[in-house]
Amino acid sequence: MAAPGIARPDPAPVAPLRLAFVGRPTASPQEAANWTPRQVMANNLRSVVGRAYPRVRGLTREPSWLLFQMLLPFLTTSSFVFVYRALDAPAAYIGFVVIGGAMTAFWLNVVWMMAAQLYWEKDQGNLELYFAAPMNVMSVLFGMAVGGLVMSSTRAVAILFIATVVYGVSFSISQWALLIAVFILTLAALYGFGMMLASLFVMWGREAFHLTQLMTEPVYFVSGLNFPVGRLGFIGALAIALIPLAVGLDAMRQLAFVSTGPTGTPAPWIESLILVVMTVFFIGLARWLLHSMEERARREGRLTVRWR
Amino acid sequence: MSGLIQGPAIDVRGITRVYKAKPKDVTALAGIDLEVVPGEFFGLLGPNGAGKTTLIKILTTLLLPSAGTARIFGFDVARETKQIRRIMNMVAGGEQSGYGILEAREQLWMFSQFYGLGAREGWRRVDELIDAVGLGEQRHQRVSTLSTGQRQKMNFARGLLNDPWVFFLDEPTLGLDVSAARSVRELMISWRAAVPGRTILLTTHYMAEADELCERIAIVDRGRILAIGSPAELKRRVQRESIFRLELDRLSGGPAGLARLPGVVSAVAATDSPADPNRSARQTVVVNLVLREDSALAGVVAALDGLGAHIVALAKSEPSLEDVFVELVGRGFDDSEDTGGTDQFPIEPHEAGQPDPEEQL
Numbered sequence: 001m002a003a004p005g006i007a008r009p010d011p012a013p014v015a016p017l018r019l020a021f022v023g024r025p026t027a028s029p030q031e032a033a034n035w036t037p038r039q040v041m042a043n044n045l046r047s048v049v050g051r052a053y054p055r056v057r058g059l060t061r062e063p064s065w066l067l068f069q070m071l072l073p074f075l076t077t078s079s080f081v082f083v084y085r086a087l088d089a090p091a092a093y094i095g096f097v098v099i100g101g102a103m104t105a106f107w108l109n110v111v112w113m114m115a116a117q118l119y120w121e122k123d124q125g126n127l128e129l130y131f132a133a134p135m136n137v138m139s140v141l142f143g144m145a146v147g148g149l150v151m152s153s154t155r156a157v158a159i160l161f162i163a164t165v166v167y168g169v170s171f172s173i174s175q176w177a178l179l180i181a182v183f184i185l186t187l188a189a190l191y192g193f194g195m196m197l198a199s200l201f202v203m204w205g206r207e208a209f210h211l212t213q214l215m216t217e218p219v220y221f222v223s224g225l226n227f228p229v230g231r232l233g234f235i236g237a238l239a240i241a242l243i244p245l246a247v248g249l250d251a252m253r254q255l256a257f258v259s260t261g262p263t264g265t266p267a268p269w270i271e272s273l274i275l276v277v278m279t280v281f282f283i284g285l286a287r288w289l290l291h292s293m294e295e296r297a298r299r300e301g302r303l304t305v306r307w308r
Numbered sequence: 309m310s311g312l313i314q315g316p317a318i319d320v321r322g323i324t325r326v327y328k329a330k331p332k333d334v335t336a337l338a339g340i341d342l343e344v345v346p347g348e349f350f351g352l353l354g355p356n357g358a359g360k361t362t363l364i365k366i367l368t369t370l371l372l373p374s375a376g377t378a379r380i381f382g383f384d385v386a387r388e389t390k391q392i393r394r395i396m397n398m399v400a401g402g403e404q405s406g407y408g409i410l411e412a413r414e415q416l417w418m419f420s421q422f423y424g425l426g427a428r429e430g431w432r433r434v435d436e437l438i439d440a441v442g443l444g445e446q447r448h449q450r451v452s453t454l455s456t457g458q459r460q461k462m463n464f465a466r467g468l469l470n471d472p473w474v475f476f477l478d479e480p481t482l483g484l485d486v487s488a489a490r491s492v493r494e495l496m497i498s499w500r501a502a503v504p505g506r507t508i509l510l511t512t513h514y515m516a517e518a519d520e521l522c523e524r525i526a527i528v529d530r531g532r533i534l535a536i537g538s539p540a541e542l543k544r545r546v547q548r549e550s551i552f553r554l555e556l557d558r559l560s561g562g563p564a565g566l567a568r569l570p571g572v573v574s575a576v577a578a579t580d581s582p583a584d585p586n587r588s589a590r591q592t593v594v595v596n597l598v599l600r601e602d603s604a605l606a607g608v609v610a611a612l613d614g615l616g617a618h619i620v621a622l623a624k625s626e627p628s629l630e631d632v633f634v635e636l637v638g639r640g641f642d643d644s645e646d647t648g649g650t651d652q653f654p655i656e657p658h659e660a661g662q663p664d665p666e667e668q669l
Binding site for chain 1: 314317325365370381391392393394398400403404407409410417419420421427430470473474
């Protein structure tokens with residue numbers, strides 16, 4: 001069996017290449033392998049930036065996302081606005097839908113670009129390179145989250161702005177600081193939830209994929225993206241206790257439309273605490289799952305298996 | 309530099325790897341022992357399904373062995389994964405990693421961050437490596453538009469971002485055309501020459517590639533190492549006699565007269581086509597001569613002089629690594645049974661209707 005093009009290669013110009021081939025000279029592999037805690041932390045933080053980079057860069061590379069990620073979802077939001085107008089619903093309901101439409105961007109991003117992402121990463125051959133690199137793979141998940149947040153925030157802000165202007169939504173906000181805090185906590189809990197789901201993909205490929213598909217629409221429904229979740233009674237209360245999107249959205253609506261009165265759901269500060277607990281729980285669970293799944297996947301030989 | 313390095317670069321003891329599969333488990337590695345010294349260019353040569361890739365996955369900490377131990381510069385592959393990941397890197401043939409939407413330069417920078425290089429340091433290092441691997445003109449080209457050869461050069465640059473002490477190359481020239489394969493091989497040689505003391509473990513099923521590049525080779529088949537040695541040592545294992553190809557201007561009486569000389573095992577007229585297109589015009593005679601040892605050649609030359617024959621050309625024939633493999637295994641590479649479950653773990657079928665992952669960022 002012949003290798004393609006076997007021939008004694010010409011002697012390479014070693015001197016000019018030497019500098020290029022030596023980045024950080026180390027005296028021994030033992031020296032190169034032993035990092036200080038500071039080096040470890042720097043590596044993890046830089047990995048967050050590194051993994052966020054393609055997502056942020058991608059925003060400027062494919063303008064088609066303006067149509068698919070902003071204008072088309074805006075039509076869905078608009079349809080609910082027209083339904084509420086036809087029913088003579090309270091004006092705040094239009095605002096509810098607009099906030100729900102903006103938050104949809106984050107949920108879709110969490111489902112398809114966080115939870116399912118490691119499925120694609122494995123398929124493309126990236127996953128084994130991530131695991132073979134020295135950083136903590138949680139950094140990759142954080143990087144995916146940061147990049148996803150930038151992508152989704154752009155879409156959310158656009159929907160919020162366009163819908164507010166077009167449909168004349170008037171907000172009545174009394175606690176700006178709490179509203180901002182709830183928004184940030186909602187995203188933290190939501191992306192923590194996505195990281196937890198992503199961890200499952202290291203071990204379970206298609207099974208986790210189906211789980212994600214299965215939960216997309218039900219979460220849409222019980223989160224009350226297009227109506228107040230309090231209307232769902234017990235199911236709504238359950239959603240508030242379990243789903244970051246439901247509790248965050250309800251708290252934001254309460255804070256952005258104070259004039260609508262009682263919603264039948266917990267006060268915003270209680271919902272904020274629920275979000276804090278969810279954030280800690282989901283990120284902690286994601287970390288534990290990722291570690292456990294990596295060990296199990298290494299044992300069973302699944303880290304390097306492609307699903308195709 | 310290498311004076312500070314202690315112990316073997318790669319130390320493998322009794323490594324076994326069994327994959328759970330239906331209808332029966334697949335044994336990819338069946339008790340491998342291997343020691344690679346620092347600075348060595350070591351090759352694993354074997355047919356598809358021999359277990360080469362499984363061994364690389366274990367050494368790169370992506371797979372745990374079912375039994376046995378493996379160490380990279382003293383670090384255990386099962387427990388000290390972080391230390392190993394800081395000092396090694398890997399590149400595989402046909403690798404499609406990264407994101408097609410990024411430029412080559414951007415993709416490499418992204419990977420530089422995973423190895424802890426600072427932002428500016430990362431850009432500088434990427435630019436140096438892009439020039440070193442000859443991708444200067446493609447630095448701003450999107451990864452999705454690079455040719456297979458250019459992509460593999462980029463992968464090679466990615467593998468050098470962290471100055472690895474051990475560089476694992478798994479069939480790195482697989483699927484490349486002649487020119488691209490040569491470029492990648494030149495890069496391996498240049499890197500080793502530029503950074504002495506670094507170790508390369510190359511897997512390949514191209515025998516000439518292993519022969520050309522590696523200082524030592526392990527011949528692997530069905531999860532076992534059959535032989536280890538330098539290419540010359542391995543060839544000597546199968547070369548019990550000296551073989552010469554003798555081209556004469558004439559030979560009265562034919563080669564049978566030579567076969568009767570002391571130390572000559574056989575002398576047979578060559579039946580293959582002439583390598584020299586002018587040979588037939590010159591009416592020469594080619595004889596394949598097998599001698600018990602090289603020293604018997606002197607007697608042959610003297611006898612030819614007595615017969616009035618003159619030597620036009622004389623070449624000693626070397627056995628190839630394929631001859632070694634055939635000797636050890638009893639079959640050629642091309643006859644190898646691909647078990648389909650050792651290097652590539654059984655895969656699940658593609659799920660229909662899923663979107664193309666190419667641009668999934």
